[in-house]
Amino acid sequence: MPTHRKPAAGPDDSGSVPYVRVREALFAELKRGRYPPGSRMPSESDLVARFGVSRMTVGRALRDLQESGLLERRQGAGTFATQPHKVASTLRIRDIHEEISSRGHRHRAVVHLCREEPASREVATRLGLVKGAPVFHTVIVHFENETALQCEDRFVNPVCAPAYLGVDFSAVTPTHYLLAVAPFWKAGYTIEAALPGAREARLLGIDRAQPCLIVTRLTENRSMPITVARLTHPGLVYQLEGAFEP
Amino acid sequence: MPTHRKPAAGPDDSGSVPYVRVREALFAELKRGRYPPGSRMPSESDLVARFGVSRMTVGRALRDLQESGLLERRQGAGTFATQPHKVASTLRIRDIHEEISSRGHRHRAVVHLCREEPASREVATRLGLVKGAPVFHTVIVHFENETALQCEDRFVNPVCAPAYLGVDFSAVTPTHYLLAVAPFWKAGYTIEAALPGAREARLLGIDRAQPCLIVTRLTENRSMPITVARLTHPGLVYQLEGAFEP
DNA sequence: CAGTGGTCTAGACCACATA
DNA sequence: ATGTGGTCTAGACCACTGT
Numbered sequence: 001m002p003t004h005r006k007p008a009a010g011p012d013d014s015g016s017v018p019y020v021r022v023r024e025a026l027f028a029e030l031k032r033g034r035y036p037p038g039s040r041m042p043s044e045s046d047l048v049a050r051f052g053v054s055r056m057t058v059g060r061a062l063r064d065l066q067e068s069g070l071l072e073r074r075q076g077a078g079t080f081a082t083q084p085h086k087v088a089s090t091l092r093i094r095d096i097h098e099e100i101s102s103r104g105h106r107h108r109a110v111v112h113l114c115r116e117e118p119a120s121r122e123v124a125t126r127l128g129l130v131k132g133a134p135v136f137h138t139v140i141v142h143f144e145n146e147t148a149l150q151c152e153d154r155f156v157n158p159v160c161a162p163a164y165l166g167v168d169f170s171a172v173t174p175t176h177y178l179l180a181v182a183p184f185w186k187a188g189y190t191i192e193a194a195l196p197g198a199r200e201a202r203l204l205g206i207d208r209a210q211p212c213l214i215v216t217r218l219t220e221n222r223s224m225p226i227t228v229a230r231l232t233h234p235g236l237v238y239q240l241e242g243a244f245e246p
Numbered sequence: 247m248p249t250h251r252k253p254a255a256g257p258d259d260s261g262s263v264p265y266v267r268v269r270e271a272l273f274a275e276l277k278r279g280r281y282p283p284g285s286r287m288p289s290e291s292d293l294v295a296r297f298g299v300s301r302m303t304v305g306r307a308l309r310d311l312q313e314s315g316l317l318e319r320r321q322g323a324g325t326f327a328t329q330p331h332k333v334a335s336t337l338r339i340r341d342i343h344e345e346i347s348s349r350g351h352r353h354r355a356v357v358h359l360c361r362e363e364p365a366s367r368e369v370a371t372r373l374g375l376v377k378g379a380p381v382f383h384t385v386i387v388h389f390e391n392e393t394a395l396q397c398e399d400r401f402v403n404p405v406c407a408p409a410y411l412g413v414d415f416s417a418v419t420p421t422h423y424l425l426a427v428a429p430f431w432k433a434g435y436t437i438e439a440a441l442p443g444a445r446e447a448r449l450l451g452i453d454r455a456q457p458c459l460i461v462t463r464l465t466e467n468r469s470m471p472i473t474v475a476r477l478t479h480p481g482l483v484y485q486l487e488g489a490f491e492p
Numbered sequence: 493c494a495g496t497g498g499t500c501t502a503g504a505c506c507a508c509a510t511a
Numbered sequence: 512a513t514g515t516g517g518t519c520t521a522g523a524c525c526a527c528t529g530t
Contacts, residue, residue, distance in 0.1 A: 017498085017500095018499080018500070019499080031431060032468075037429055044515075045515085053500080053501085054500065054501045054502065055501090055502090055503095056499095056501075056519095057499085057500065057501080059516080062516090063517095067313075073515095074508090074515085074516075075508050075516045076507070076508035076514080076515055076516065077508080077510075077514095077515065077516080078515060078516075079516075083429050179329055183329050185277060188487070190485045190486065191485060192481055192484075192485040192486075193439035193440075193457040193458055193459040193460075193479075193481035194439075194457055194481050211439040211440055211441055211457030211458070211481070212439055212457070213437070213459075214439075222277050222278070233439075235439030236440075264518080265519085289495075289497085290496075290497065291495090299520085300519065300520045300521065300522095301520090301521090302499090302500095302518095303519065303520080305497080305498080306518090308497090319496095319497060319498090320496085320497075320527085320528080321496070321497045321526065321527050321528075322497070322527035323496070323527080325496085494528105494529095494530090495528085495530105496526100498524105498527100499526105500523080500525100501521100501522090502521095503519105503520090504518100504519080505517105505518085506516105506517080506519100507515100507516090507518105508514105508516085508517100509514090509515075509516100510513090510514085510515100511512090511514105
């Protein structure tokens with residue numbers, strides 16, 4: 001007698017989906033302090049009996065909680081409640097136009113440089129090219145409602161985006177364009193606090209002594225680096241935010 | 247005739263686990279450029295036939311790829327390849343002692359302040375208390391191999407950790423202690439670049455003009471704020487790093 | 493309506509941990 | 512030896528989408 005489903009459950013029904021029901025029930029108990037950190041949770045069989053669902057279903061619920069960092073599961077040993085301390089928060093890599101628009105503000109971009117250059121040693125290394133090889137270089141300042149928010153200093157590997165220099169970057173951001181023509185498969189970044197360079201300070205209209213939040217990001221294709229960008233944000237007007245709530 | 251399992255598969259066997267096999271196969275194809283962004287993937291039934299596994303198994307593989315941000319699935323419509331652009335990288339919230347030790351370096355903490363104070367208006371607001379209510383306040387500088395790495399200025403809600411002031415913070419970090427006595431269920435942070443305060447500069451032994459990376463973190467219990475910390479890092483010696491690889 | 497994803501169940505085999 | 516998590520299959524019902 002397979003699948004004697006429940007008749008779509010009741011009306012108030014917060015969680016008519018069984019695995020969600022199980023997950024939320026366990027989550028609530030964890031939050032309430034039952035199962036203190038480090039203690040063993042009921043076994044899958046126990047939960048199967050308690051909730052009247054199949055093992056795959058409680059497995060799904062437990063896996064969700066595990067991926068949230070709330071549980072640790074050890075084969076042969078059992079399932080344990082954890083301290084949610086090593087949980088990771090997420091930091092998005094977003095297109096700045098999207099970011100500004102999503103705040104309901106106006107985005108404007110001013111292009112200060114857009115040309116081909118021979119690669120310096122450092123840029124060449126980062127892009128996996130030889131020194132002196134031609135690379136595309138753009139410097140663009142992004143405004144949010146007339147406030148300078150970001151100075152984007154970017155080098156692009158010509159192989160990945162041959163038509164890059166022909167794009168009107170006052171209308172479409174390099175990030176947006178590059179995503180379309182050369183989707184990345186790998187990305188790395190560093191975030192640091194530093195003083196702006198002379199040109200950056202001038203373009204952003206800030207004092208050279210004002211600290212900036214600098215994000216350096218390198219994205220790569222499946223086989224080669226696409227672009228390296230140095231994004232300088234005045235510390236006074238830009239903050240990264242994140243949150244974790246299991 | 248249920249479960250005619252494969253005899254544990256061959257030796258080289260990178261992915262004897264069926265859902266991993268399916269996931270990796272599809273991942274490789276996505277990476278190779280088959281299924282360009284926006285295009286429709288084969289349906290679950292197709293994949294069932296192609297890989298000779300059950301539908302739950304391909305479902306699991308597809309869900310993994312979806313959670314990685316590589317696929318989008320729309321009920322009734324199909325499964326589609328996406329641009330992996332809105333993918334999030336993770337930024338860990340780690341205990342600084344752990345962080346330094348994991349680099350194989352030595353950690354030392356110097357306690358500069360450890361007392362009870364009446365809450366300022368700002369601190370009171372952050373911790374959900376009334377102005378003037380007693381709060382615990384610690385200021386600790388963390389060294390990595392004799393280099394000042396972080397100035398930790400922290401306020402703690404006494405209700406959550408009554409014995410806080412009795413802890414020897416040269417031996418155990420506030421983060422570590424608080425995780426033990428008051429695990430958090432919610433956390434938020436901001437990252438900004440700014441100049442250090444006078445005291446911070448002095449304690450870190452840096453110039454007041456040297457920009458710092460400042461992480462402000464608020465953690466909460468299930469019902470009330472536990473602690474708010476301002477972590478100041480000299481920009482020259484501290485960077486946050488992250489990477490994304492699907 | 494046919495096709496697609498979303499989910500469930502029941503039973504099963506395996507790898508691993510602990511006693 | 513027993514119990515635990517990890518996974519698989521086969522078949523099924525449902526909700527949704529597009530023609």
